Structures are given as structure tokens and as C-alpha cells.
Amino acid sequence: MTVDSPYPEMKKGHTMARVGRPWRDRKPPPSxxxxxxxxxxxxxxxxxxxxxxxxxxxxxxxxxxxxxxxxxxxxxxxxxxxxxxxxxxxxxxxxxxxxxxxxxxxxxxxxxxxxxxxxxALVRVAPGPLANWEQLADTVRTGHVAQPIDDDPAAFYRPLVQATFPTQLRAASRLGLRLGWSRRPDLRVLDLGAGRAPWAIAILEQSPGSTAVVNDLPGVIELAVRTVDDRGLAHRVEFQPGDFHHIELEPGSFDVVVLGHVCRTEGHARARALVARAFQALKPEGQLLLADYFADNDRKHNPFGVQMGLTMVANTERGETLTNAQVCRWLDEAGFHAIRLLEPIGFNQVYVAARPASGPHGRPMEDRHDR
Ligand SMILES: C[S@@+](CC[C@H](N)C(=O)[O-])C[C@H]1O[C@@H](n2cnc3c(N)ncnc32)[C@H](O)[C@@H]1O
Known part of the structure; x- marks a missing residue:
């Protein structure tokens, strides 16, 4: 161990030529x-x-x-x-x-x-299981989480989506005020990995006559069924249980597709594939809402987003940091245009992007998808 000076602030005689950097030796940083x-x-x-x-x-x-x-x-x-x-x-x-x-x-x-x-309810569940944090050093050594939440997603997500519902409903409802859903009736909405369906519910509560297809895994989707029923919306919602990478989606049939806090646990390749799936499911001029906790492009200016990325690495098989630049690139590659980033409540950012009326830049859609 190096020996610290008993009076580091007194070492004014030090010069660069002698020893150390005077501006560091004179006043050490606080602990x-x-x-x-x-x-x-x-x-x-x-x-x-x-x-x-x-x-x-x-x-x-x-x-x-x-x-x-x-x-x-x-x-x-x-x-x-x-x-x-x-x-x-x-x-x-x-x-x-x-x-x-x-x-x-x-x-x-x-x-x-x-x-x-x-x-x-969110405080206890948001960081993920305590054991995963205690084993973070091992995760970094081996490159694998010993007990990722992916092993039993329903066990982890049931309490999580119970706890996050008020926060996400608030984010979605405020977003709706910004986007004017109340002036856009009869929307057909697809909510993938919906949890208790706060995003679909906010749209249906603001947009008259709209209907939704709500997806989540078996074991979690029951919570959406109950919540939708409690809010008197059951007659406007169809439930489609299953893996959002594989469920059948009718192409070109939705006005709004929601990816609400599902991308950060997926890893980049699968998140990008979800964005492309969403594009295919949208009608021309349909809108994607991609909500998540993103990190800034340098991964240092937005501590909340950066630390959320580490939380994913500590707890999931594939999840990791999503930077704004990465998500913008996926949206662009998928063919979206009119890409905007909104922050309806603190930290909770939402990309709003549209499928063009015809193929982007006048080209047919197929041209974009083999890129
Ligand atoms: C963080 S929660 C977000 C819930 C909701 N969209 C929201 O914003 O509050 C992630 C959700 O994605 C669901 N999910 C995870 N993997 C999935 C998959 N492969 N297929 C369908 N749903 C999935 C989980 O069950 C959970 O409900």
C-alpha cells in the first residue's frame, strides 16, 4: 500500500519535476x-x-x-x-x-x-433480487448471472408490474395529453409485454372507441385481464398471451404499437427485432411508442439510464444499457420516420415514431428489411 502524507495539503514544495502533481498532492479529494x-x-x-x-x-x-x-x-x-x-x-x-x-x-x-x-411497492422490487447484486462480481467474472430473472419471468414480473402500474399509467396518461389521443378516436392498439397494460389502458381511456390487443406471458397476462376489467374496459380489449417474439401479428393492422419497458431486458439484437416487428404490425402512418430508461450516448451524463443498464446486466441474461443513439438507429433501420423523444414524467422517456405513408424515401418497404 502506498503511504499517504500526514499533511498532504502542506506539500506546496512539490513540483512536477520532483514528485507527483502539485495540484493533486496539495488537496486530496474528499472521501x-x-x-x-x-x-x-x-x-x-x-x-x-x-x-x-x-x-x-x-x-x-x-x-x-x-x-x-x-x-x-x-x-x-x-x-x-x-x-x-x-x-x-x-x-x-x-x-x-x-x-x-x-x-x-x-x-x-x-x-x-x-x-x-x-x-x-416499487422500492422493494425495482432493483431485482438482492442475491444478484451480492453476486455481481461473479457475474462480471463469468459473464453469466447465476439466477437471471429470465429463468422464471412470471415470478419476477408479477410483483414488478403490480408495483410499476401507477408510475407507468401516469407516464402514459401524460403522454396521451401531449399526443392528443382524445382527438384521435377509434384507434387499434397493440401493447406488447403489457404487464398490467398501463399504456393500452391510458390510450383507451382517452381515445373514444379505441380497442386494444394486449400481450404478455402466461402467468402475467392474468394481471392485465383483471386490471382491464376493473377499469371497465374488458369489452374493448382482446388478450393474446405468449412470447412477443413469436405470437402471430397481423401485418399492417394497428394504429399504435406500444413497446413499454420491454427492450432493455432483451439485449440489442432482440430489441432491434422487436422494433422491426412493431413496424410490420403498424398501418402506414401508424405510431410506435417505445418507452424505456435510456442512457445518453456517452454513457455518463444520464446516471439514471446508465445505472438502469447495470441493473439489467446484474439481473438478466441479455439485458443491457440502451443509448438514445442505438434506439434511434434501430428505428431508422426499421423504416420509421418523424422520430421524437418525449419525457412525460422524470426519467421515463418515450420514442414516438411513425411508419411512413408509403415506403421510406419512396421505396417499397421490402427494400428496408434486408438491410
Ligand atoms: C418491465 S415490464 C413492463 C410492463 C408494461 N409494458 C409497463 O410499461 O409497465 C416487462 C413486461 O414484459 C413482459 N415480457 C417479458 N418477456 C416477454 C416475452 N418474451 N413475451 C411477452 N411478454 C414478455 C413481462 O412479463 C413484463 O410484464
Whole structure:
């Protein structure tokens, strides 16, 4: 191990000719970024515990409260609960004045189970199984995830799509306001890998007379059936269970095709093939909605997208980072035009792209697909 100077900030006499780089030796960087990662582990599990214990829901019910009455209400240890609450204050999820805790707006909106944009169920499932993160070094050594979610997709996706529904419905509903679905009646929609079908539901709720074909794997599609029924849309939806790479799709028959958060787990070749499938399924002038968490082209300016790519590598067989440039290239290669990128809610970006009225650049479609 190299020996650090006891007074690194005093080493003003160093020059480039002697030893080291003076601007580095004089003032070493702080260790804060390392501590931030170390404490990030505890922060995550504190939030998981708070949600599991129902801290946010209990404060929403009781109103501003100190740890004692809150612990009595929840039948837990007041001393331990107070430490959890203090940590939640440091995260910005609770306010504390004179030992009385109150929800912040962030907690009300995202962390209460019936909050308007609740992510309460999402926190535990979004990173994937804990064991995969504990084994990340092995995954990098071997190039294989020991227990990828692909081994039992229904077991992983059932809780995930339950948890993500409010977030994706919110994204899709806001996108619809931007794209004017309410002024576009009688659309025929295809939602591939629909989960609980938030994207198809948002379109049907805004666009009068529209109908949808909703696809997902057996074991997951039942959740879409139930959700569509609960929202009174069953008479407008047909369900097509099966693998979205292989189910039969009538070519040229949909006004809108949705690929909602399905590409990042697929790997580049299969995601590109899905984009091409979507193109074939669209009517001329039909629209693709491709929603995902993309990384910037240099894979360093959009930490959310970059880290989402690592989450895919840690948990799936083929999934990885998708950059904006890669997706744009697939869209272009498939023949799409009028490609736009919208961000209806934070981080959740959606490519909106159209199949041209005739073949791109006046050429027949077939010319494009053997490229
Ligand atoms: C991250 S979820 C996205 C769900 C939904 N589209 C949304 O945006 O909320 C991915 C979905 O794709 C489905 N899926 C994964 N592989 C699939 C396949 N080969 N065929 C059909 N569906 C698949 C999963 O079951 C899951 O419901």
C-alpha cells in the first residue's frame, strides 16, 4: 500500500519535476463519494423497512406525531422507530420539528400506499433480487448471472408490474395529453409485454372507441385481464398471451404499437427485432411508442439510464444499457420516420415514431428489411 502524507495539503514544495502533481498532492479529494455509496446501502434498506412497517401510511393517518405515539400505533419499538424516522428526515421524506414528525410532499405523493403516484411497492422490487447484486462480481467474472430473472419471468414480473402500474399509467396518461389521443378516436392498439397494460389502458381511456390487443406471458397476462376489467374496459380489449417474439401479428393492422419497458431486458439484437416487428404490425402512418430508461450516448451524463443498464446486466441474461443513439438507429433501420423523444414524467422517456405513408424515401418497404 502506498503511504499517504500526514499533511498532504502542506506539500506546496512539490513540483512536477520532483514528485507527483502539485495540484493533486496539495488537496486530496474528499472521501465523501465513497461514504455516500456505503451509506446508500443502509439508506435503501431503511426505506424498505419504513414502507414494510407502514411508517408513511401511519403518519398519514395520525397526522404530525412524535415517535412514542407512532410506535404505540404501529406496535413497534419506539427507540428503533425513532432512529428510522430520523434517517427518513435526512432523506427528505419526513420533516421533524420539536420531535414531531410529519410527511413531506414527496412522501405523501410517492411513498404512501394510496399516494397519487405511489412507488411504495416499487422500492422493494425495482432493483431485482438482492442475491444478484451480492453476486455481481461473479457475474462480471463469468459473464453469466447465476439466477437471471429470465429463468422464471412470471415470478419476477408479477410483483414488478403490480408495483410499476401507477408510475407507468401516469407516464402514459401524460403522454396521451401531449399526443392528443382524445382527438384521435377509434384507434387499434397493440401493447406488447403489457404487464398490467398501463399504456393500452391510458390510450383507451382517452381515445373514444379505441380497442386494444394486449400481450404478455402466461402467468402475467392474468394481471392485465383483471386490471382491464376493473377499469371497465374488458369489452374493448382482446388478450393474446405468449412470447412477443413469436405470437402471430397481423401485418399492417394497428394504429399504435406500444413497446413499454420491454427492450432493455432483451439485449440489442432482440430489441432491434422487436422494433422491426412493431413496424410490420403498424398501418402506414401508424405510431410506435417505445418507452424505456435510456442512457445518453456517452454513457455518463444520464446516471439514471446508465445505472438502469447495470441493473439489467446484474439481473438478466441479455439485458443491457440502451443509448438514445442505438434506439434511434434501430428505428431508422426499421423504416420509421418523424422520430421524437418525449419525457412525460422524470426519467421515463418515450420514442414516438411513425411508419411512413408509403415506403421510406419512396421505396417499397421490402427494400428496408434486408438491410
Ligand atoms: C418491465 S415490464 C413492463 C410492463 C408494461 N409494458 C409497463 O410499461 O409497465 C416487462 C413486461 O414484459 C413482459 N415480457 C417479458 N418477456 C416477454 C416475452 N418474451 N413475451 C411477452 N411478454 C414478455 C413481462 O412479463 C413484463 O410484464
Amino acid at each position: 465523501g463519494p465513497v461514504w455516500a455509496i456505503v451509506q446508500g446501502f443502509g439508506s435503501y434498506w431503511t426505506l424498505v423497512a419504513a414502507i414494510e412497517l407502514g411508517v408513511f401510511d401511519a403518519i398519514a393517518l395520525l397526522g404530525p406525531t412524535s415517535a412514542g405515539p407512532l410506535a404505540d400505533h404501529m406496535s413497534v419499538s419506539a427507540r428503533h422507530l425513532q432512529h428510522v424516522c430520523d434517517a427518513l428526515v435526512t432523506f427528505g421524506f419526513l420533516d421533524q420539528v420539536d420531535d414531531v414528525y410529519e410527511l413531506t410532499e414527496t412522501a405523501e405523493r410517492y411513498l404512501c400506499t394510496d399516494g397519487p403516484a405511489s412507488m411504495a
